[in-house]
Structures are given as structure tokens and as C-alpha cells.
Amino acid sequence: MAKEKEEKNKKTVIEVKNLEKIYDSGEVKVHALRGITLSVYDGELVAIMGTSGSGKSTLMNILGCLDKLTKGEYILDGRNVSNMSRDELADIRNDLIGFVFQGFNLLAKTPAIENVELPLLYSRARSYNKQEREEMARKALDSVGLNGRYYHQPNQLSGGQQQRVAIARALIKNPSLILADEPTGNLDSRTSVEIMNIFQQMNRKNGITVVLVTHSDEIAEFADRVIVFRDGLIREDRRNTNPNNAEEILKTMPVPEE
């Protein structure tokens, strides 16, 4: 209880009330989310878990403003996005959200720096000239430890490096929220910890809110808070009093042989 009070003083980034999502494909109605109420506070690192079909992906799509909700309310960073149009949602995604996907989703045959610049191209709040874009992209790539690989194309980078490019892309507009959908799903265990280290650093040092979906209990151990979904409802919402520190664990892991 004391903790809840403490949290109330913090800014709410995500506020979801009685959220329902029904997929209506003619005769069959699928109740993917059956009334979710959830608040995520500024500076939290949240892991969402659940089996497939539990509704966690649906929730991520709605949180990412990629999909519309059927019932309820969703307030993102103080803005009610529940009934926004396609174009408004596109602008919200551009301004407030950074995405990291399991499959990296980088543009092929496109240098890292140009991939990272992409969100700046679609910015409507203000436009960036080429010089600004490059400068910001370099800075973002530097922050994920990819200095010197600005002009590498995705197929010239390892999986971990590609995911770092994707993280740099998510960070470039300094979003309120980073949504990561199984960011380590395609990576080996050491690289996974490296990626989690970047998320923890971003979260602890820069106070960026991160919500990530994962299947892995080990990955969830790096989060401050773990939410477990089942059958379209939140089944468990627990705090990790003592989350694992990725930086520390990395030190204990064997360095891969070149």
C-alpha cells in the first residue's frame, strides 16, 4: 500500500481503463481483451508475459497505437488516444512511441544511419534537415554502442547489432515510451543480456519508460514489474523488488571467442 501511494506522485505514462478488444470477423467474435485496467508510470521497466492467445500482443498493438480499441479508454502521456483517427495515431506513434520488434524490422539494403533517421522523416511537429538528421542518428547509434558502423547495411550486421540499430531508431525522437515486442526472441543468451543491458541503462540513466513483451522468465527478471496475461485478463501484476542487473550478469558471462 505504501508503494501505491509513492507511485501516485509519479507521472502516469500509460493509463488504460476497462479496455476491451473484440475481433469481429463476421460470425465469429473473438474477445481478445476482456476489460484491462492498468497504469504504467514514468521510468518503469515493465515486462508483459503470457502464453500466445493470452491477449498480450493485442494489448501491445493498442498501446503502440497500431490498433484501435473496442471499448474503454487509453490515455497515453496525458493524451486520450482512444478515438483518434488513423492519421492522428500515426503522428502519436511518431512523437511518443519507440518500437523495437522481435524481427528487428530494419529496411533492407539501407545503411544503419538511414534506418535510424526514419522517424525524423515523418515528423510533423517539426522538420529536420539532413544535417540535423545525421547528427541525431549518429548520436543515437553511439548511445547503443554502434559508433563506427553508421554505414553498415543490416545484412552486414549481427543480430544483436541489428537490434541495437532498431533501439537507436526507437530512441532518436526521445519518446515517452519504448515498446519492445520480444526484443530478444531471435538472439542468443549473451546477446539477449546485452540488449537488456541497453534497456536497463536507458531506463535507469535516462528515465525512459520501457514496456516489453517476453516469453522468457530470465528476461522478465530484469524488469521492475511483471504483468502476466491470461485469457484476455491480467492474472498477475507483481513488482520485482530486486531485479537482475544486466551489467553485472554480463561480467560473469563468458566472452564469446572470435
Place this chain on the structure above:
Amino acid sequence: MSPWATMRIALKAINANKMRALLTMLGIIIGVASVITMVSIGQGVSKSVEDNISSLGTNLLTVSPSMLKTGGVRQTSTVHTLTVDDSKAIESECSFITYASPMVRRGMQVVYGNQNWSSTVYGVSQDYDEIRNWPVSEGEFFTEQDVKGSAKVCVIGNTIVENLFNGENPIDQVIRVQKVPFRVVGVLQTKGEGMGGDQDDVIMVPYTTALSRISRMKYIQSIVCSVSAEEYTEQAVDEVTTLLRQRHHLKDDAEDDFTIGSQADIKETMAQTMGMLTLFLSAIAFISLLVGGIGIMNIMLVSVTERIREIGIRMALGARGSDVLKQFLFESMTLSIMGGIIGILIGMGLALTISHFVPDLKTVISVEAIIISFLFSAGVGIFFGFYPAWQASKLDPIDALRHE
């Protein structure tokens, strides 16, 4: 998103599939190149015809007997309604006519020494050189005295000189036309090939001599007049018509028994013919660009399908539907404009090559054709690119991201 960034994306996409882009553009390239070449040839032909007409004298009127219907049969050769007096009256009474000359014309055998040549003898007045704007290069044209006295003198064209005289000076030599001896008093300047063949294959004699010695008839075949200036052609035609109707005692409801042809008429006919030709070419161009456009649409649909995931990524990162629409529209437009430019260059090259190898055909590269082809090909890109681009813009970001 700035137009520059959009253009860069479009160029990159095209660059990634160079061969496909080239094949896609081929329809447009062939269409535009053929239009440019054909219009260039068409304009070249029309210009050379126009030059020919001008070389006849643009202020020329020809009055000839009309085809009269007698018992439903149209006849020309037996009807002779024009007289030498008509010609004189036109010259003296019509204010817009400077000169009028009767004309009798007949193909004849010409003999000089042991050479002979078949040519056309023209019986005309002393002013014919002025009417046709066709001066002599040697000697003189025959005079009014020669006409009055039915003198047996002639002025010959260069072809006659070449064929009969073999380098000899023809002046004051005597040639025989139907056994009648004519003294050569002048040689006409060379005019070259024109409509209806070699213009220099002529022998001009006084019409009086032609009527009495050669055709032995009272009637003349036509009257050739020069209008004081080209812009008065219409007034001159009216004047001559009124005068001749009066002289021929035609009732108000009777048809003219003569026709007046002007160079302006010929020009107009030419213009009409060229207009038809242009219309025909435009139709071909339209069809080929249509086919090219469908090719572009086809490839753009493939391109959209191939890049659904890319579209999903861009949308997730904040691209609006309109951004995606612009991107693909720009790509199809770039394809068609590039095709258009290549087509224009090939067309110009072909036109110049034809000019080079066919010396008689001077092609004229038309700036209008270039501009129109360019705009048209850009339009084709927008028109046929719209549907695929619109499809891309309507994609659902989640489905697009999941697309394998």
C-alpha cells in the same frame, strides 16, 4: 515528409531494381520516341511542301474553266470559257491584281540539232516572270512587242538547256517546237524539283504565238494572276469572280463557269492533311502510352506487394497513409518521366539520323512535341501509379508488419 526525401526513396527503390525499371519504362520509351520521330518527319515533310508552295509564289491565283455539267456528265477538256480578253480585263479592272496572264499549255517534242526532248510548252504573257517571281538567269524574258507580234521567241528552263545544248550557250539559238522554229531569248533560273515534278522542264513562249502556231484555238486553258499582296487574296478572288460572272453574263442563280484556285487553298489543304496526320500520330502515341502506363501500374502493384513489410515499418514509425501514397506515386512518376526523357532523346537521335541519311528529308524536331510527350508521360505515371499507391496507403500497419 519533404519532397526531397520522397524523391530519394523513389530513386533508391528504382535503383534497387534497375533491369525491371528499364523494362517497365520500355513502353513509355517506345511510345515517346516514336511520337517524337514521327512528328519530326511529319513537320519536315510539311515544311518542305510549304517551301515548295512558297517557291511557286504565295500570291498566285489560277482561274480555270469550271467543270460544267452537260447532261450529267462533267467535262473539262471540251469546255473553254476563258478568253484572252478575260485575262486583259482582270489585269486592267481588278484593283487587287497586279498582273494577269493567259496560259496555254501543251506537252511537245522539242528539237535542237540532232537532239530532241519531250517537254511542256507554256504560252504566257510578258509578265509571267513577274507573276511567278521567276526571273531569267541569262538573256531576257520576251517583251510586250513579242506578244503583240506573235514573235517566235522562247525562254527555256534549265533542264532543256542541259538536255539539248550540251554545254553550248543557248541564247539566240533556234529550237524547233512542232517544226516551228523558236529563237531562245532567255534561260530561267533553276527552281529544282517541286510538286508535280521537275519545274525546270519548261519552254515559255508568247501566248499569242502559242495560240496561233501551236494550239490554233481561241480559248485559253487558264489565267494566272498575281495578287498585290498575299493578305488580299480573298478580296482579289471576290473581285475576279464578280468581274468574270459579269463578263460571262451569268444569271444570279447560275453556278460559276470557272474556278479560282489560290496557293492559300493549297496551303489550307496541306494544313488539314497535316492536322489529320497529327491526330493519327496522337492516337498512336496515346495507345502506346496507355500500354506503357498499364506496364507501370503492373510493376507498381508488384512493388507494393513486395514491400508490404517496409510499408508496415514506415507506418509504425509514424508515416501517414498520405506519406506512403506520395512515396509510391513519386516512384511511378519517376519511372514514367525517366522513360519519357529517354524516349525524347532516342526520338531526337532518330530524327537527326534520318535527316543525315535521307538528305531530301529535313526533319524538324518539334519543341511542342517534346513538351507534350514529357507532360503526358508524367501524367501517365501519376494516373497509373495512383491505384497501387492508394492500395499501399490503405494497408493496416499491423497486418503489414506481420507480412512475410
